[in-house]
Amino acid sequence: MTSELQTIQSIRAASRLIVRELGFMNQNLAATDYHPSAVHSMLEVETHGAMTAAQLVQILGLEKSSVSRMLAKLVEAGELEETPSADDARTKLLSLTGKGRETVQNINIYADQRVAAALGKLDPFTQEAVSKSLSSYAIALKACRENSAEKVRNSFKIVSGYHAGMIGRITEMHGSYYAREYDFGNFFEAKVAAGLADFSARLDKPCNQIWLVMVNERIVGSVAIDGEDLGNNEAHLRWFILDDGCRGSGLGRKLIAEAMSFCDEQKFDSVQLWTFNKLIAARRLYESFGFELSKEWEGDQWGSTITEQQFTRKII
Template sequence: MTAESPLVEEIRTSSRLMVRELGFMHHTLAATAYSPSVVHTLLEVETRGAMTAAQLVQLLGLEKSSVSRMLAKLVNLGELEVMPSAEDARTKQLSLTAQGRETVRKINQYGNERVIAALDKMDICQQHLVSQGLRCYASALKACRDNASLNAQSSIKIVSGYQPGMIGRITEMHGSYYAREHNFGCFFESKVAAGLADFSGRLDKACNQIWLAVQNGRIVGSVAIDGEDLENNEAHLRWFILDDGCRGSGMGRKLMAEAMNFCDERQFSAVQLWTFNKLTAARRLYESFGFTLTKEWQGDQWGSLMTEQQFTRSIRRVS
């Protein structure tokens, strides 16, 4: 891709238009008296829960001194409060006050109204196209900031079997993503950790396996096949997750291919997975590997009531 490409110019032109229309050219944002960086900070603290200043520095990509001044201002204004960490009293965490939660409510109301008004100008296909495109482009931009490339897959390798730290890292990816995107909480994260701990102790069985995507020594994706916890020689696909910077890179397809090849070789009678109806991109990937929706119901196994789903894949027999 070159700078002269029409695609590059189209994206840059659209980006400038979005910046103007979303109000980022002004000193304040989202009908508040606050700057864009302050609004973004309040939204992230609301989404992720209590955070340290260091975590916000990394997330926002701003200078430490700038973030420190901004946080001190928000504490003085009554939007944030500082509390010692439950795990280490020496670590200070920032969380929203009652005033801060009300400020975020107003920001979200304003933002939702703007998005809904814009979506009403499109048909349903355009709406989904915008959602998918923005998600992929945002992930690519983040990957560039992290000095990673979604196209440089040679830096990511897939390894199988237990790796030190994998229980915590896989749990962290699940907890962070599903809290941010679907408001899952402690119940879900605890369930992931407990299930992984039990499964890791059973990896010596030939019917169980886990695959990890590793980049520069850090786990950035996972998927597992549990061949024990279901009856009738059926396999259970579990803990399929990717780090934010890897989504849209094709790494999820590579992990799924490893898992499905394993299931075919082991000749399970079927592979089952349980999910819920809001994971559209994941569903398309599952269906591309031969999974079909076999059951749908209202349930709360992840901590809140939602439309749960069961997908099934019949095994291709190896002759």
């Protein structure tokens, strides 16, 4: 099973579980006597203030006739009231009555308690990840319904220099990816961590630099230029990696561009990198920046016997 298919099936399974656990399979929702569409309607009216039935149709993504029938029942039940618009008397605005505001208050209390109880089962880091990921996924689903051509993108930024937690995070990305894809073990992960720790202590030198891709303040990519360890005025490109969800996004090219610009400014004679022959996509990216294969051999510097490669970029 491909990684993409596994992700799709995992999200579908989680979505079904969320729907069941939140009570959307029931005839009523959030400890009320109302269907989910009615509960959502009252919540949207509370959020937006007075609004029209047409606006609710757009927000809820339901048929106009279904929304009209549901709103009529809420007006009859005394939860909503209709008043003519000041701009156009033919347009009716819906707003909560006193009873409706009390109902919505109870809905919010119930829902907040459910969410708080579930979050209480998670550590703080996972709580934040759930919040941001759910928001992004919900926005993407809405964009699909509206046939939006634009891709929903998290805002990202590339920062340079030391960032708190980067040694552990970069090591985690390397360890997880290479264990899953190439069966690298603890030797490799320990080597990455040790190398990063040593390099981080030398970041005060002007010939050394690291760049990090940040999404929602989380590190999702990295690349470094070590201007010391090879000597002979040669730069060493190290720890180039992107988190699974960022591959194919163009962020890798932006990282390498930052690193190569730095190497040009520092006037290194060449840039060296070590990799192995199975990283085809990375090789294409390196070659697009002028790297050429300079050496190939069977080696085990990462803990497994593989076809290692050295690429060189001459700086003229």
